[in-house]
Amino acid sequence: MKTVLIGSGNVATHLGKALVESGHEVLQVYSRKPENAQELANQLHSEAISDLSALDASADLYLILVSDSAIPEIIHQLPKSLKGIVAHTSGSTPLSVFETSGYQGQYGVFYPVQTFSKTKKVDFSPIPLALEASDSQSYKQLFEVAESLSNRVFSCDSKQREAIHIAAVFACNFSNYLYSVAEDILLRNGLEFDLIRPLILETAEKAQHFSPASVQTGPAIRKDLKIIKQHLASLEQDSNTDPRIKQIYALISEILTEK
Amino acid sequence: MKTVLIGSGNVATHLGKALVESGHEVLQVYSRKPENAQELANQLHSEAISDLSALDASADLYLILVSDSAIPEIIHQLPKSLKGIVAHTSGSTPLSVFETSGYQGQYGVFYPVQTFSKTKKVDFSPIPLALEASDSQSYKQLFEVAESLSNRVFSCDSKQREAIHIAAVFACNFSNYLYSVAEDILLRNGLEFDLIRPLILETAEKAQHFSPASVQTGPAIRKDLKIIKQHLASLEQDSNTDPRIKQIYALISEILTEK
Numbered sequence: 001m002k003t004v005l006i007g008s009g010n011v012a013t014h015l016g017k018a019l020v021e022s023g024h025e026v027l028q029v030y031s032r033k034p035e036n037a038q039e040l041a042n043q044l045h046s047e048a049i050s051d052l053s054a055l056d057a058s059a060d061l062y063l064i065l066v067s068d069s070a071i072p073e074i075i076h077q078l079p080k081s082l083k084g085i086v087a088h089t090s091g092s093t094p095l096s097v098f099e100t101s102g103y104q105g106q107y108g109v110f111y112p113v114q115t116f117s118k119t120k121k122v123d124f125s126p127i128p129l130a131l132e133a134s135d136s137q138s139y140k141q142l143f144e145v146a147e148s149l150s151n152r153v154f155s156c157d158s159k160q161r162e163a164i165h166i167a168a169v170f171a172c173n174f175s176n177y178l179y180s181v182a183e184d185i186l187l188r189n190g191l192e193f194d195l196i197r198p199l200i201l202e203t204a205e206k207a208q209h210f211s212p213a214s215v216q217t218g219p220a221i222r223k224d225l226k227i228i229k230q231h232l233a234s235l236e237q238d239s240n241t242d243p244r245i246k247q248i249y250a251l252i253s254e255i256l257t258e259k
Numbered sequence: 260m261k262t263v264l265i266g267s268g269n270v271a272t273h274l275g276k277a278l279v280e281s282g283h284e285v286l287q288v289y290s291r292k293p294e295n296a297q298e299l300a301n302q303l304h305s306e307a308i309s310d311l312s313a314l315d316a317s318a319d320l321y322l323i324l325v326s327d328s329a330i331p332e333i334i335h336q337l338p339k340s341l342k343g344i345v346a347h348t349s350g351s352t353p354l355s356v357f358e359t360s361g362y363q364g365q366y367g368v369f370y371p372v373q374t375f376s377k378t379k380k381v382d383f384s385p386i387p388l389a390l391e392a393s394d395s396q397s398y399k400q401l402f403e404v405a406e407s408l409s410n411r412v413f414s415c416d417s418k419q420r421e422a423i424h425i426a427a428v429f430a431c432n433f434s435n436y437l438y439s440v441a442e443d444i445l446l447r448n449g450l451e452f453d454l455i456r457p458l459i460l461e462t463a464e465k466a467q468h469f470s471p472a473s474v475q476t477g478p479a480i481r482k483d484l485k486i487i488k489q490h491l492a493s494l495e496q497d498s499n500t501d502p503r504i505k506q507i508y509a510l511i512s513e514i515l516t517e518k
Contacts, residue, residue: 067483068483068485068486069486092486092490113454113457115461115476115477116476117465117474117476119469120465126457127457159448160448162493163450164445164448164450164455165490166444166494167441167445168441168458169477169479170438171440171441171455171462172455172458172459172461173475173477173480174507174511175437175438175459176466176474176476177471177475177511179429180470180471183472185426190419191415191426195426196427196430197466200466200467201464202374207438208456208459208460209379210376210379211442211452212435213439215376215378216432216439217375218374218428219432221432226328230351249425249428249429255504256432
């Protein structure tokens with residue numbers, strides 16, 4: 001399938017590479033900044049553009065891979081109707097953004113449930129891909145591309161997709177933030193972050209096989225109020241600790257001790 | 260080495276099995292509840308006791324594997340001085356608990372930095388073991404046992420050990436809680452938790468190679484206030500969501516948007 005990537009960030013980079021590896025063609029990479037477009041275009045053997053009026057009209061699929069807030073503006077700048085399907089890749093932007101932005105062609109959503117960092121290669125095959133489309137023909141075409149990349153393609157509506165995104169913020173973005181809190185605490189005490197890396201991995205691996213609530217451990221679920229109090233006092237004493245981190249400790253411990 | 264396990268919970272079970280697999284002998288398993296002592300003793304081919312006066316005086320190492328709050332009481336019940344070393348396995352209980360509980364023999368701490376659930380087998384070799392002891396001879400003996408189980412044995416004082424424990428609460432216990440929040444959100448929207456399992460694993464794997472702060476992703480670090488507001492509204496609308504979960508979302512997002 002002939003595709004065009006609108007965007008050149010982390011998701012565009014990883015998805016672009018996966019598309020090329022699966023035998024698809026990336027005709028163009030668009031970015032407002034020509035150097036960003038060029039950098040990714042070079043990797044994908046495609047053309048760099050920094051003006052949407054230069055969009056190749058012969059593509060089968062145009063993937064919008066920009067930050068959520070920029071999506072309506074990008075749709076506005078597209079020709080009112082393209083022959084190919086236009087799909088955004090956002091968790092929390094509803095399908096209706098195409099209609100409200102005045103787009104009249106076929107469109108859809110192609111949402112990979114994964115976190116992408118520039119520094120780490122990603123295998124697409126286990127990544128769930130959530131699809132939604134303006135019509136059944138577009139859905140079928142999106143499904144074909146999705147299936148060539150991943151073993152877990154499924155359909156969901158915009159409300160469900162937002163729920164997945166919120167769940168992902170808690171389970172991924174916020175967990176990673178808690179890792180960084182742990183790192184700060186260790187470094188301030190002359191210890192290495194490496195000490196708790198096996199623990200982080202074990203916790204995530206446990207969640208692969210069990211319901212997380214059923215394998216909850218720690219002072220709070222044991223209702224060990226003495227240790228909780230001692231930890232809160234220790235966080236309080238450390239003047240370098242943001243008081244909101246103590247608040248997070250107190251809040252989550254309160255919820256867990258009630259279970 | 261001849262050991263006695265005082266306690267029969269998750270840590271006792273996993274540590275006991277690891278000791279036996281590494282060629283040590285578990286002479287006795289103590290639990291207040293005879294049936295619990297018996298269950299683990301059967302697995303380790305050792306004697307079950309439910310009265311500390313029946314403690315075998317010939318052991319080299321007595322490991323206290325009870326909840327933190329029960330440690331002083333257990334030490335009180337021990338003979339004032341045993342020939343072997345007595346060690347507790349708690350992150351947040353200082354070494355001085357032995358002195359304040361009136362113990363006069365040799366003692367130490369043997370703290371495995373890992374989470375243990377009954378349901379999942381644990382490989383001890385990558386688990387960091389934090390040691391502390393009343394004297395250098397006891398330290399040497401604890402080190403010998405520790406080294407037979409793990410590749411990562413290190414010395415730290417009670418304050419550092421507490422810092423490791425607090426870091427572990429954030430990175431492991433609280434992350435697991437966030438996984439369960441994600442599960443609740445997905446189930447309430449007719450979706451499976453399985454959808455975000457790859458995301459959870461990828462996030463933990465990323466933390467194995469990078470500093471978590473350097474690979475932070477999500478709406479908050481992108482300062483996408485519109486999405487944050489939309490997610491908070493969605494959490495608010497769902498009457499089944501504990502309002503404290505919205506508070507956690509707001510608090511962590513606030514911290515991350517300031518970065």
